[in-house]
Amino acid sequence: MLKKIAQDIKKYKSVYLMAVPVLLFYIIFCYVPMAGLVMAFQDFRPTQGIFGSSFLGIRHFTDFFKDMNFTRLMRNTFLLNVYDIIVGFPMPIILALLLNELRGKFFKGGVQTAIYMPNFISMVVLCGMILDFCATEGVIGGIMASFGAEPRNLLQDPALFKPIFVVTNIWQYAGWNSIIYIAAISGINTELYDAAYADGCGRWKRLWHVTLPGLFPTIVIMFILRIGNIMTVGFEKVILLYNPLTYETADVISSYVYRRGIYEGNYGYATAVGLFNSLINFVFLWGTNRLSRKLTDQSLW
Amino acid sequence: MELYHKNIRYRLENLAVGFVLFLFAVLCVYPVLYVLFASFSDPMKLAQHTGLLWKPLEFTLEGYKVAASYQGIWKGYGNTILIVVSGVTVNMCLTVLAAYVLSKKELYLHRAMNLFVIFTMYFSGGLIPTYMVVKGLHLVNSMLALILPVAINTWNLIILRTSMEEMPKSLTEAAKIDGAGDWTILLKVVIPLIKPTLAVLVLYYVVQHWNSWFNAMIYLQSREKYPLQLFLREILVSGTSNSAASQGFDMTELDQYKQLVKYCTTILATAPILCIYPFLQKYFVKGVLIGSVKE
Numbered sequence: 001m002l003k004k005i006a007q008d009i010k011k012y013k014s015v016y017l018m019a020v021p022v023l024l025f026y027i028i029f030c031y032v033p034m035a036g037l038v039m040a041f042q043d044f045r046p047t048q049g050i051f052g053s054s055f056l057g058i059r060h061f062t063d064f065f066k067d068m069n070f071t072r073l074m075r076n077t078f079l080l081n082v083y084d085i086i087v088g089f090p091m092p093i094i095l096a097l098l099l100n101e102l103r104g105k106f107f108k109g110g111v112q113t114a115i116y117m118p119n120f121i122s123m124v125v126l127c128g129m130i131l132d133f134c135a136t137e138g139v140i141g142g143i144m145a146s147f148g149a150e151p152r153n154l155l156q157d158p159a160l161f162k163p164i165f166v167v168t169n170i171w172q173y174a175g176w177n178s179i180i181y182i183a184a185i186s187g188i189n190t191e192l193y194d195a196a197y198a199d200g201c202g203r204w205k206r207l208w209h210v211t212l213p214g215l216f217p218t219i220v221i222m223f224i225l226r227i228g229n230i231m232t233v234g235f236e237k238v239i240l241l242y243n244p245l246t247y248e249t250a251d252v253i254s255s256y257v258y259r260r261g262i263y264e265g266n267y268g269y270a271t272a273v274g275l276f277n278s279l280i281n282f283v284f285l286w287g288t289n290r291l292s293r294k295l296t297d298q299s300l301w
Numbered sequence: 302m303e304l305y306h307k308n309i310r311y312r313l314e315n316l317a318v319g320f321v322l323f324l325f326a327v328l329c330v331y332p333v334l335y336v337l338f339a340s341f342s343d344p345m346k347l348a349q350h351t352g353l354l355w356k357p358l359e360f361t362l363e364g365y366k367v368a369a370s371y372q373g374i375w376k377g378y379g380n381t382i383l384i385v386v387s388g389v390t391v392n393m394c395l396t397v398l399a400a401y402v403l404s405k406k407e408l409y410l411h412r413a414m415n416l417f418v419i420f421t422m423y424f425s426g427g428l429i430p431t432y433m434v435v436k437g438l439h440l441v442n443s444m445l446a447l448i449l450p451v452a453i454n455t456w457n458l459i460i461l462r463t464s465m466e467e468m469p470k471s472l473t474e475a476a477k478i479d480g481a482g483d484w485t486i487l488l489k490v491v492i493p494l495i496k497p498t499l500a501v502l503v504l505y506y507v508v509q510h511w512n513s514w515f516n517a518m519i520y521l522q523s524r525e526k527y528p529l530q531l532f533l534r535e536i537l538v539s540g541t542s543n544s545a546a547s548q549g550f551d552m553t554e555l556d557q558y559k560q561l562v563k564y565c566t567t568i569l570a571t572a573p574i575l576c577i578y579p580f581l582q583k584y585f586v587k588g589v590l591i592g593s594v595k596e
Contacts, residue, residue: 008409014483015405019414022399022453026418029450033426033434046433095325101318113579114326117333120574122512124530125567128537129332132563139335142351175329180589203314228423235428236515240538254428261429262519274427282424 040275044268053268060272069256076162077252077277081230083166089226091174093219096181100211101203115175127240130168131155155241158249165237165250180222181215188214220298228285231277253277333571340364340564344557364561365569373536374566377529380444384528385510388448392506393499395453400461401487422455435520446520447513447528454509457502460588464498465491497584504581505588511574529570536566 009016040060042053064070095115102108118126133139134154141151154160188211196206235254242250253273261270285300293299339347341357341364350358368374402408403415425431431450440446468491476490492499514530521527 004409012405012408012483015402015408018398018483018487019402022395022402023414023417025395025449025452026421028438029431029434029452030421030425033430034424036426036430036433039430039433046436095322098318098322101315102322103315104319107319109582111322111326113582114330116578116582116585117575118329120508120512120578121333121571122514122530122533124512124514124534124537125571128533128563128567129336131538133332137351139351139353143353146352171329171332175325179585183586183589186586203311240534257428262432267429267433271427271429274429278424278427285423 037271037275039268040272042268044271046265046267056268060269061276063269064273064276069251072248073251073253073256076249077231077233077254080162080165080233080252083162084169085226085230087166088170088174089223091170092177093181093215095174095178096185096215097207097211099178099182100185112175115178117175118172119176121172123234123236123240126168126172127237130164130241134164156243156245158246161242161246161250165241169237181218184215184218185211216296217298220292220296221300224285224288224292224298224300227288228281230284231280333575336564336567340561340568342561344561347561348557364558364565367558368562368565368569371562371566373524373527373532374529374569376525377527377532380526381511381529384444384447385507387444388451388510389503389506391448391452392454392457393503396458396461396502397487397492397499399453399458400465401483401491403458403462404465406466418455418458432519441520442522442526443520444526447510447516450516451509451513454506457505461495461498461502464495464587468494498587500581501584501588504578508574508578533566533570537563 036050038050039053041056041058042050043056044050044053067073099108099111102111121129135141136151136153140154145151154164192210192214193206196210201209231253233252233254235252235258238250238252238255239258242255254277257270257274257277260266260273289299289301335354338354338357341360341362342350342354343359343361344363346358399418403411403418405411408414426434435441435446435450440449472490472494473486476486481489512530514528514534517526517528517531518534521531
């Protein structure tokens with residue numbers, strides 16, 4: 001095998017030369033950090049490094065299970081994703097289907113420009129806007145006041161953190177994520193539509209018998225990928241929006257990793273918590289993929 | 302007669318679809334429009350106003366004048382542009398090389414290298430180990446810390462690889478017969494053919510660098526190097542900006558100006574990106590070939 005590789009390198013010298021910086025990048029910034037995951041099993045001290053720190057076994061993991069924040073973190077991380085999937089997953093599909101029914105080219109383009117826009121807003125600006133709109137004197141407070149409700153700071157109410165988080169997520173990504181379904185719809189064989197038309201199928205029948213079946217593989221793949229991130233919540237938005245009053249409903253695993261690791265310098269422990277998080281994700285990804293292969297014949301691998 | 306009814310129903314449905322989408326589009330755009338209107342408003346009027354805005358309250362550039370006097374904005378702008386230009390150059394060079402290598406099916410290591418890359422999409426070391434690597438390379442407080450760890454976005458790489466694979470083989474074959482090497486084929490044949498996809502990727506990378514703040518926050522120590530988004534965070538989120546303090550306003554006036562300056566800086570930081578993406582919109586569909594993620 002080595003001989004074959006050597007021959008191949010000789011034959012495609014310039015291609016392998018191109019590969020060098022690429023592989024270096026993946027090794028240094030992706031695979032070395034993966035190897036760095038041993039920190040999760042160590043009493044890691046920066047002064048002693050990976051090779052000098054003493055081995056702890058699974059102490060960090062058992063500590064995390066006994067952590068007083070454990071249930072809170074698991075619940076918040078999981079629930080934010082469940083809400084986001086229930087409301088947020090169908091939205092791009094619905095948008096793509098509606099856009100597909102639109103005929104006016106100019107209007108369609110305008111709608112698309114508008115619904116893609118939030119995706120280009122930076123996280124800092126988005127959170128700045130949320131903080132401003134939700135403040136006591138903010139826009140939403142003003143609207144509430146005109147309905148006779150008492151204006152208050154919505155981001156200080158623990159019960160409202162998750163709804164605000166999920167709704168703004170949909171605002172930012174629903175339009176953008178519809179592109180993938182628009183692409184899939186445009187890939188459906190137009191002869192199928194012509195045939196359906198010739199058979200006298202109306203709009204709904206065409207939607208049900210041609211468009212949706214054509215979209216199905218994409219929907220399944222997107223769903224597998226989404227479930228594979230069931231325990232992923234972007235910590236950027238959380239650490240920009242939460243405050244001690246809302247930790248109870250807002251703190252998630254990734255923001256906790258950030259606080260314990262980067263902020264407090266508890267590297268080993270934070271790595272263990274992060275690893276635990278990715279393992280759950282991986283199990284879910286693997287499980288959904290398997291289930292989907294059985295049920296729908298669609299799978300990632 | 303029946304056909305006529307059908308026609309009317311069809312049109313009504315179209316109208317309903319159009320209306321729903323129009324409503325959603327307005328919901329998407331309005332929050333930014335609100336900020337835009339507010340940024341051109343008179344600070345006193347704005348402070349008294351509650352609820353929605355449909356036009357600037359007494360058009361004035363007051364807010365922008367104060368915002369422009371804040372040094373952080375310009376320093377941030379300069380640093381961000383520097384990071385975007387150098388970062389995207391690195392991104393595009395590496396992504397193009399990677400895509401060319403990974404799309405070469407005749408390589409003995411074709412499958413191995415593809416798996417090597419794709420595996421990183423599903424599993425990563427995570428925040429802390431990556432942070433330790435950057436620290437270990439002594440990149441802390443260097444702009445390279447914002448460029449090198451994100452030099453290749455694997456999604457973008459897969460998109461580009463797919464568009465290279467979809468190119469007609471005959472073109473590269475012809476060039477090969479003419480004696481062209483791989484570098485010539487890449488530069489003279491492949492790249493000119495995938496310009497739309499490259500344009501979309503440049504946009505994605507520009508947006509990624511323009512909007513990123515977290516890496517800058519954890520890796521940069523000196524304010525001199527802060528990108529725009531970090532100064533924005535101070536103004537918008539932590540509320541510690543003292544841009545107007547030096548200008549001799551009294552306290553209530555200062556508060557009102559603070560609010561106005563928030564809106565103005567938001568617009569200043571967002572407008573450049575919002576002005577470019579519509580021009581590339583028709584190519585976005587090229588950027589999402591999902592089927593190719595499957596191995």
